[in-house]
Amino acid sequence: MSAKTVVVGYDGTDGAKAALKEALRVAAEIGGDVIGVFAYNRVITGGEQHDLDAVVHEHGDKMLAEAAAAAKTAGIDFTAQYIEESPASALVKIADHHDARFIVVGSYGERPLKGAIVGSTPNKLIHLSDRPVIVVRIPESE
Amino acid sequence: MESASIPVPAKSVLPEGSGAGEKGLKSGAIGFVSGVVIGVASTAPGYSLASALGLVVVAVGFQAPVIMIAAFVPMLLCASAYYWMNRADPDCGTTFSWVTRAMGPSSGWIAGWAIIVADVIVMANLAQIAGLYTFLLFGIKNPSTLAVTILGIIFIMAMTYICVIGIELNAKTQIGLLAAELITLTLFAVVALIRVYAGDAPKTSVDPSLSWFNPANIGSSGAFVSGLLVAIFIYWGWDTTVTVNEETEDPGEAPGRAAIWATVILVAIYVIVSVAAISFAGPGLLANDQSGDVLGLLANKVFGSSTLGKIVIIAVLSSAAASCQTTILPTARTTLSMARAKALPKRLGDVDERYLTPAFATWVMGILSVAWYVGLTIVSTNILNDAIAALGLWIAFYYGLTAFACTIYYRRHVFDNVKNFIFLGLAPMLGGLMLLGILIKSIHDLAKPANSASGESWFGIGPPLVIGIGFMIIGAILMVVWRLRGNDEFFGRKLEVADPALVAHSHAGSEA
Numbered sequence: 048m049s050a051k052t053v054v055v056g057y058d059g060t061d062g063a064k065a066a067l068k069e070a071l072r073v074a075a076e077i078g079g080d081v082i083g084v085f086a087y088n089r090v091i092t093g094g095e096q097h098d099l100d101a102v103v104h105e106h107g108d109k110m111l112a113e114a115a116a117a118a119k120t121a122g123i124d125f126t127a128q129y130i131e132e133s134p135a136s137a138l139v140k141i142a143d144h145h146d147a148r149f150i151v152v153g154s155y156g157e158r159p160l161k162g163a164i165v166g167s168t169p170n171k172l173i174h175l176s177d178r179p180v181i182v183v184r185i186p187e188s189e
Numbered sequence: 190m191e192s193a194s195i196p197v198p199a200k201s202v203l204p205e206g207s208g209a210g211e212k213g214l215k216s217g218a219i220g221f222v223s224g225v226v227i228g229v230a231s232t233a234p235g236y237s238l239a240s241a242l243g244l245v246v247v248a249v250g251f252q253a254p255v256i257m258i259a260a261f262v263p264m265l266l267c268a269s270a271y272y273w274m275n276r277a278d279p280d281c282g283t284t285f286s287w288v289t290r291a292m293g294p295s296s297g298w299i300a301g302w303a304i305i306v307a308d309v310i311v312m313a314n315l316a317q318i319a320g321l322y323t324f325l326l327f328g329i330k331n332p333s334t335l336a337v338t339i340l341g342i343i344f345i346m347a348m349t350y351i352c353v354i355g356i357e358l359n360a361k362t363q364i365g366l367l368a369a370e371l372i373t374l375t376l377f378a379v380v381a382l383i384r385v386y387a388g389d390a391p392k393t394s395v396d397p398s399l400s401w402f403n404p405a406n407i408g409s410s411g412a413f414v415s416g417l418l419v420a421i422f423i424y425w426g427w428d429t430t431v432t433v434n435e436e437t438e439d440p441g442e443a444p445g446r447a448a449i450w451a452t453v454i455l456v457a458i459y460v461i462v463s464v465a466a467i468s469f470a471g472p473g474l475l476a477n478d479q480s481g482d483v484l485g486l487l488a489n490k491v492f493g494s495s496t497l498g499k500i501v502i503i504a505v506l507s508s509a510a511a512s513c514q515t516t517i518l519p520t521a522r523t524t525l526s527m528a529r530a531k532a533l534p535k536r537l538g539d540v541d542e543r544y545l546t547p548a549f550a551t552w553v554m555g556i557l558s559v560a561w562y563v564g565l566t567i568v569s570t571n572i573l574n575d576a577i578a579a580l581g582l583w584i585a586f587y588y589g590l591t592a593f594a595c596t597i598y599y600r601r602h603v604f605d606n607v608k609n610f611i612f613l614g615l616a617p618m619l620g621g622l623m624l625l626g627i628l629i630k631s632i633h634d635l636a637k638p639a640n641s642a643s644g645e646s647w648f649g650i651g652p653p654l655v656i657g658i659g660f661m662i663i664g665a666i667l668m669v670v671w672r673l674r675g676n677d678e679f680f681g682r683k684l685e686v687a688d689p690a691l692v693a694h695s696h697a698g699s700e701a
Contacts, residue, residue: 060543087545090357092227095283095519098526102538103545 051079052147056138056168058085059110062153065183067114070151071121073181079148080124083114086137087130104129135171142178151181224447225454226364228430231515232451234458235370235501235508237423239484240318242466244574246475248416251400252407253467257459259404259413260420261452263627264427266620267588268448269612270595271431277598277691284591285523286530290685291598294532295668296590298679301527302664303587305554307425307580308520310656312558313565314576315516316341319509325485326502328495338566342559348513349555352521355546357514366507373504374458378465381491385468391490393471397464411640414630418581421627423459425584426515427451517554524550531679532671569652571643578641578653582631583660585624592621598685602692609692632657 055070057063067083074081085107089096111127118125130137134152142150154169169182245253274287284304289297320340324332358366382397384390400406407413430448466475470487488501525547528538541548569575595617596603603614632654634640641651648655672680 058542058545088355090355090518090546092231092357092363092515092518095522095526098529099522099540099547102525102529102540102547106540106542106545 051077052082052142052145053077053079053149053151054082054084054138054142054145054147055114055151056086056134056153057083057110057114058107058134059113060153061185062155062183063110064153065185066151066153066181067117069181069183070149071118071123073149073151074123075121077148080126081118082126082128082141082145082147083111083118084128084130084134084138084141085111086132086134088133089131100131133171134168135175138168138172139175139178142176147178149179149181150176151183154182154184221447221450222364223360224430225450226360226367227515228427228448228451229371229454230363230367230511231426231429232424232455233426233508233512233515234423234455235374235484235504236315236318236512237425237508238374238459238462239322239482239505239509240314241419241423241577242463243475243483244419244577245416245463246467246472248412248419249407250472250476251395251398251467252404253401253416253463253472254460255402255404255407256413256416256420257423257463258402258456260417261424261456263620263623264421264424264588265452266616266623267592268428268431270592270617270620271428272448273599273613273617273691274591274595275431277687283519283523284587284594285527285532287598288590288594289530289532289682291594292590293684294680294682296594298527298532298668298671299664300587300590300594301523301532302660302668303583303590304520304523306660306664307583307587308516308554309557309561310576310580310583310660311516312345312513312554313341313562314580315509315513316345316558316562319344319506321482322485322502322505322509325482326499326506330486334566338563341562344509344513345555345558345562348510348517349551349558352514352517353541353544353546353548353551355544363511366511370504370508371454371458373500374462377488377491377501378461381465381469381487384491385465390469391471391474393474394469395467395471397468401464401467410630411634414627415578415634415640417627418585418631419577421584421588421624422577422581424455425580426512427455428588429515429519517551520554521547521551524554531676568647569643569645571645575641575643575645575652575656578631578635578651579656582628582635582653582657585628585631589621589624589628592617592624596621599687599692601686602689605692613692 051074053070053074055063055066057067067081070081073079087100087103087107089100107129108127111129115125115127128141130141132140138150138152141147150172152169152172154167169180172180242253245256249256271283274291275283277287277290285297285301287297288300317337320337321332323340323344324330324337381390385394385396404413407416427448430451466484466487469491475483475487484505485498485502489495489498492498492501524533525538525540527533528535528550537550537553538547539549540546565576596614599609599613602609604610635651635654635657638644638646638649638651641653643652645652
């Protein structure tokens with residue numbers, strides 16, 4: 048069943064919700080399971096990390112619980128993974144570890160310049176991942 | 190829902206020095222080199238020299254180099270307190286959290302407030318330097334106050350935005366930028382000294398003399414202390430090396446070694462540059478600097494070319510940007526920590542859903558900084574200098590408070606053995622007392638307007654003291670208001686003492 052795993056980046060934002068929806072649909076079609084990944088890239092230059100990490104971890108767990116509930120409703124097996132690493136490399140690492148079929152991420156549909164400034168995860172993923180990457184745009188209506 | 194425990198593959202453990210954030214795992218993130226880089230970059234030698242060198246020379250003239258060394262002593266002694274309190278509680282709010290534990294919620298609240306105030310004050314200075322040096326970079330001398338202020342505001346907002354979206358330069362870029370800064374400053378000093386000895390320097394130049402290192406040549410204790418107050422500011426920040434302790438590969442050794450090396454580099458660069466600058470230009474010219482761009486103007490003269498001079502300007506600018514990041518980030522995190530402890534409104538503890546940074550607190554700090562910067566520009570004729578003296582007061586206050594908190598927190602272990610006595614008792618107490626002494630003497634001296642850098646009089650006393658006391662009164666009022674609104678969860682907190690295990694395992698370094 049491992050080759051039928053779909054890894055999805057999920058942080059609770061609109062892009063992530065769209066990605067999760069797609070991941071659940073793909074998993075249903077191929078009869079696979081979903082691993083939801085909340086990745087948190089810590090900026091250590093600022094020091095004083097402890098409380099921030101704790102707040103983010105609480106937030107991450109909450110978001111992953113949300114995703115788990117959505118998966119349950121859809122009847123898909125779901126595993127949550129919280130990881131302190133930059134999203135793109137975390138997704139690749141976890142996908143490799145589980146020999147996943149696809150990696151699914153949401154996109155904000157930002158222009159390239161802003162994407163370059165804030166660090167576009169889909170963009171990095173395409174360069175890092177050996178596996179197929181599915182990028183889902185936020186629906187226009189939202 | 191259970192978090193699955195997927196083991197992270199062993200190959201992901203990164204080589205030393207590559208760890209700043211990009212792939213940072215919970216531990217093993219920072220090596221020795223990164224530790225040193227973070228310590229030195231947080232202190233921002235280029236920016237610190239640009240804003241403080243002239244002021245130190247005003248205070249003590251030829252004795253500036255010895256002040257650079259003397260100011261370091263209390264900071265080093267306090268570092269011991271930072272190291273040990275960080276072992277006890279590697280908390281987000283460092284000083285805030287530590288002082289709260291050791292000395293109670295009211296003291297802790299004021300300590301947290303001190304960090305916020307220091308951040309807001311320094312932003313005005315950073316913005317001013319960034320504005321001035323940007324104009325210098327494009328060869329524009331004496332830009333209007335309005336133009337500098339507008340650039341300064343843009344700089345603050347841009348830096349705030351960068352912190353909100355959580356961009357961090359990767360470790361290699363940081364090392365590269367810092368190396369460039371240090372090489373530039375060293376080159377500046379070497380060329381200046383060569384030209385002095387070759388008789389090729391301006392008429393005001395003076396050959397360096399060992400007497401510059403004799404503190405006895407400083408005219409008065411007032412001059413000595415006002416020099417120290419400014420010089421404390423230039424060392425502000427290197428304790429970051431100690432507080433990122435938790436992150437280092439070998440928590441028992443790396444932060445200590447990295448802190449020592451960061452320090453050696455800082456002291457060396459400050460001494461070399463101050464000797465070279467005084468020698469090349471003479472103290473009169475440096476002391477006359479009222480606008481804060483002395484290093485940039487001097488660089489053009491030293492290199493005899495504005496193109497080469499520009500590398501110094503760029504070094505100062507990149508240093509100011511780095512300093513901005515290492516100022517805004519920890520302050521926003523302290524605010525978050527305070528909000529989480531119910532010491533500030535809950536909203537300040539929120540993290541942004543997308544960027545996972547304390548975005549609201551960061552914007553609040555940015556906006557307060559702009560308001561402060563604009564206000565100060567309007568009322569003061571010499572923003573830079575007044576702000577730095579005021580900043581020195583607050584830094585001395587909260588470093589000192591942290592030092593005392595350490596000894597109080599570990600009081601049951603101070604007399605256990607010689608090592609504990611030195612590092613938990615003697616060093617922090619001595620450091621704290623020195624800073625307290627500087628604080629008291631400065632307050633006394635600054636009460637006379639003539640002793641402040643600008644010589645202005647606000648309400649009959651010097652501007653830096655008005656700023657210092659003003660923020661203290663505001664802080665006290667805010668705290669009382671917050672306390673009256675309940676918040677017993679924070680204000681009802683009991684004093685704590687050190688867990689004996691912290692001291693017993695002082696060599697193990699393995700609990701992280």
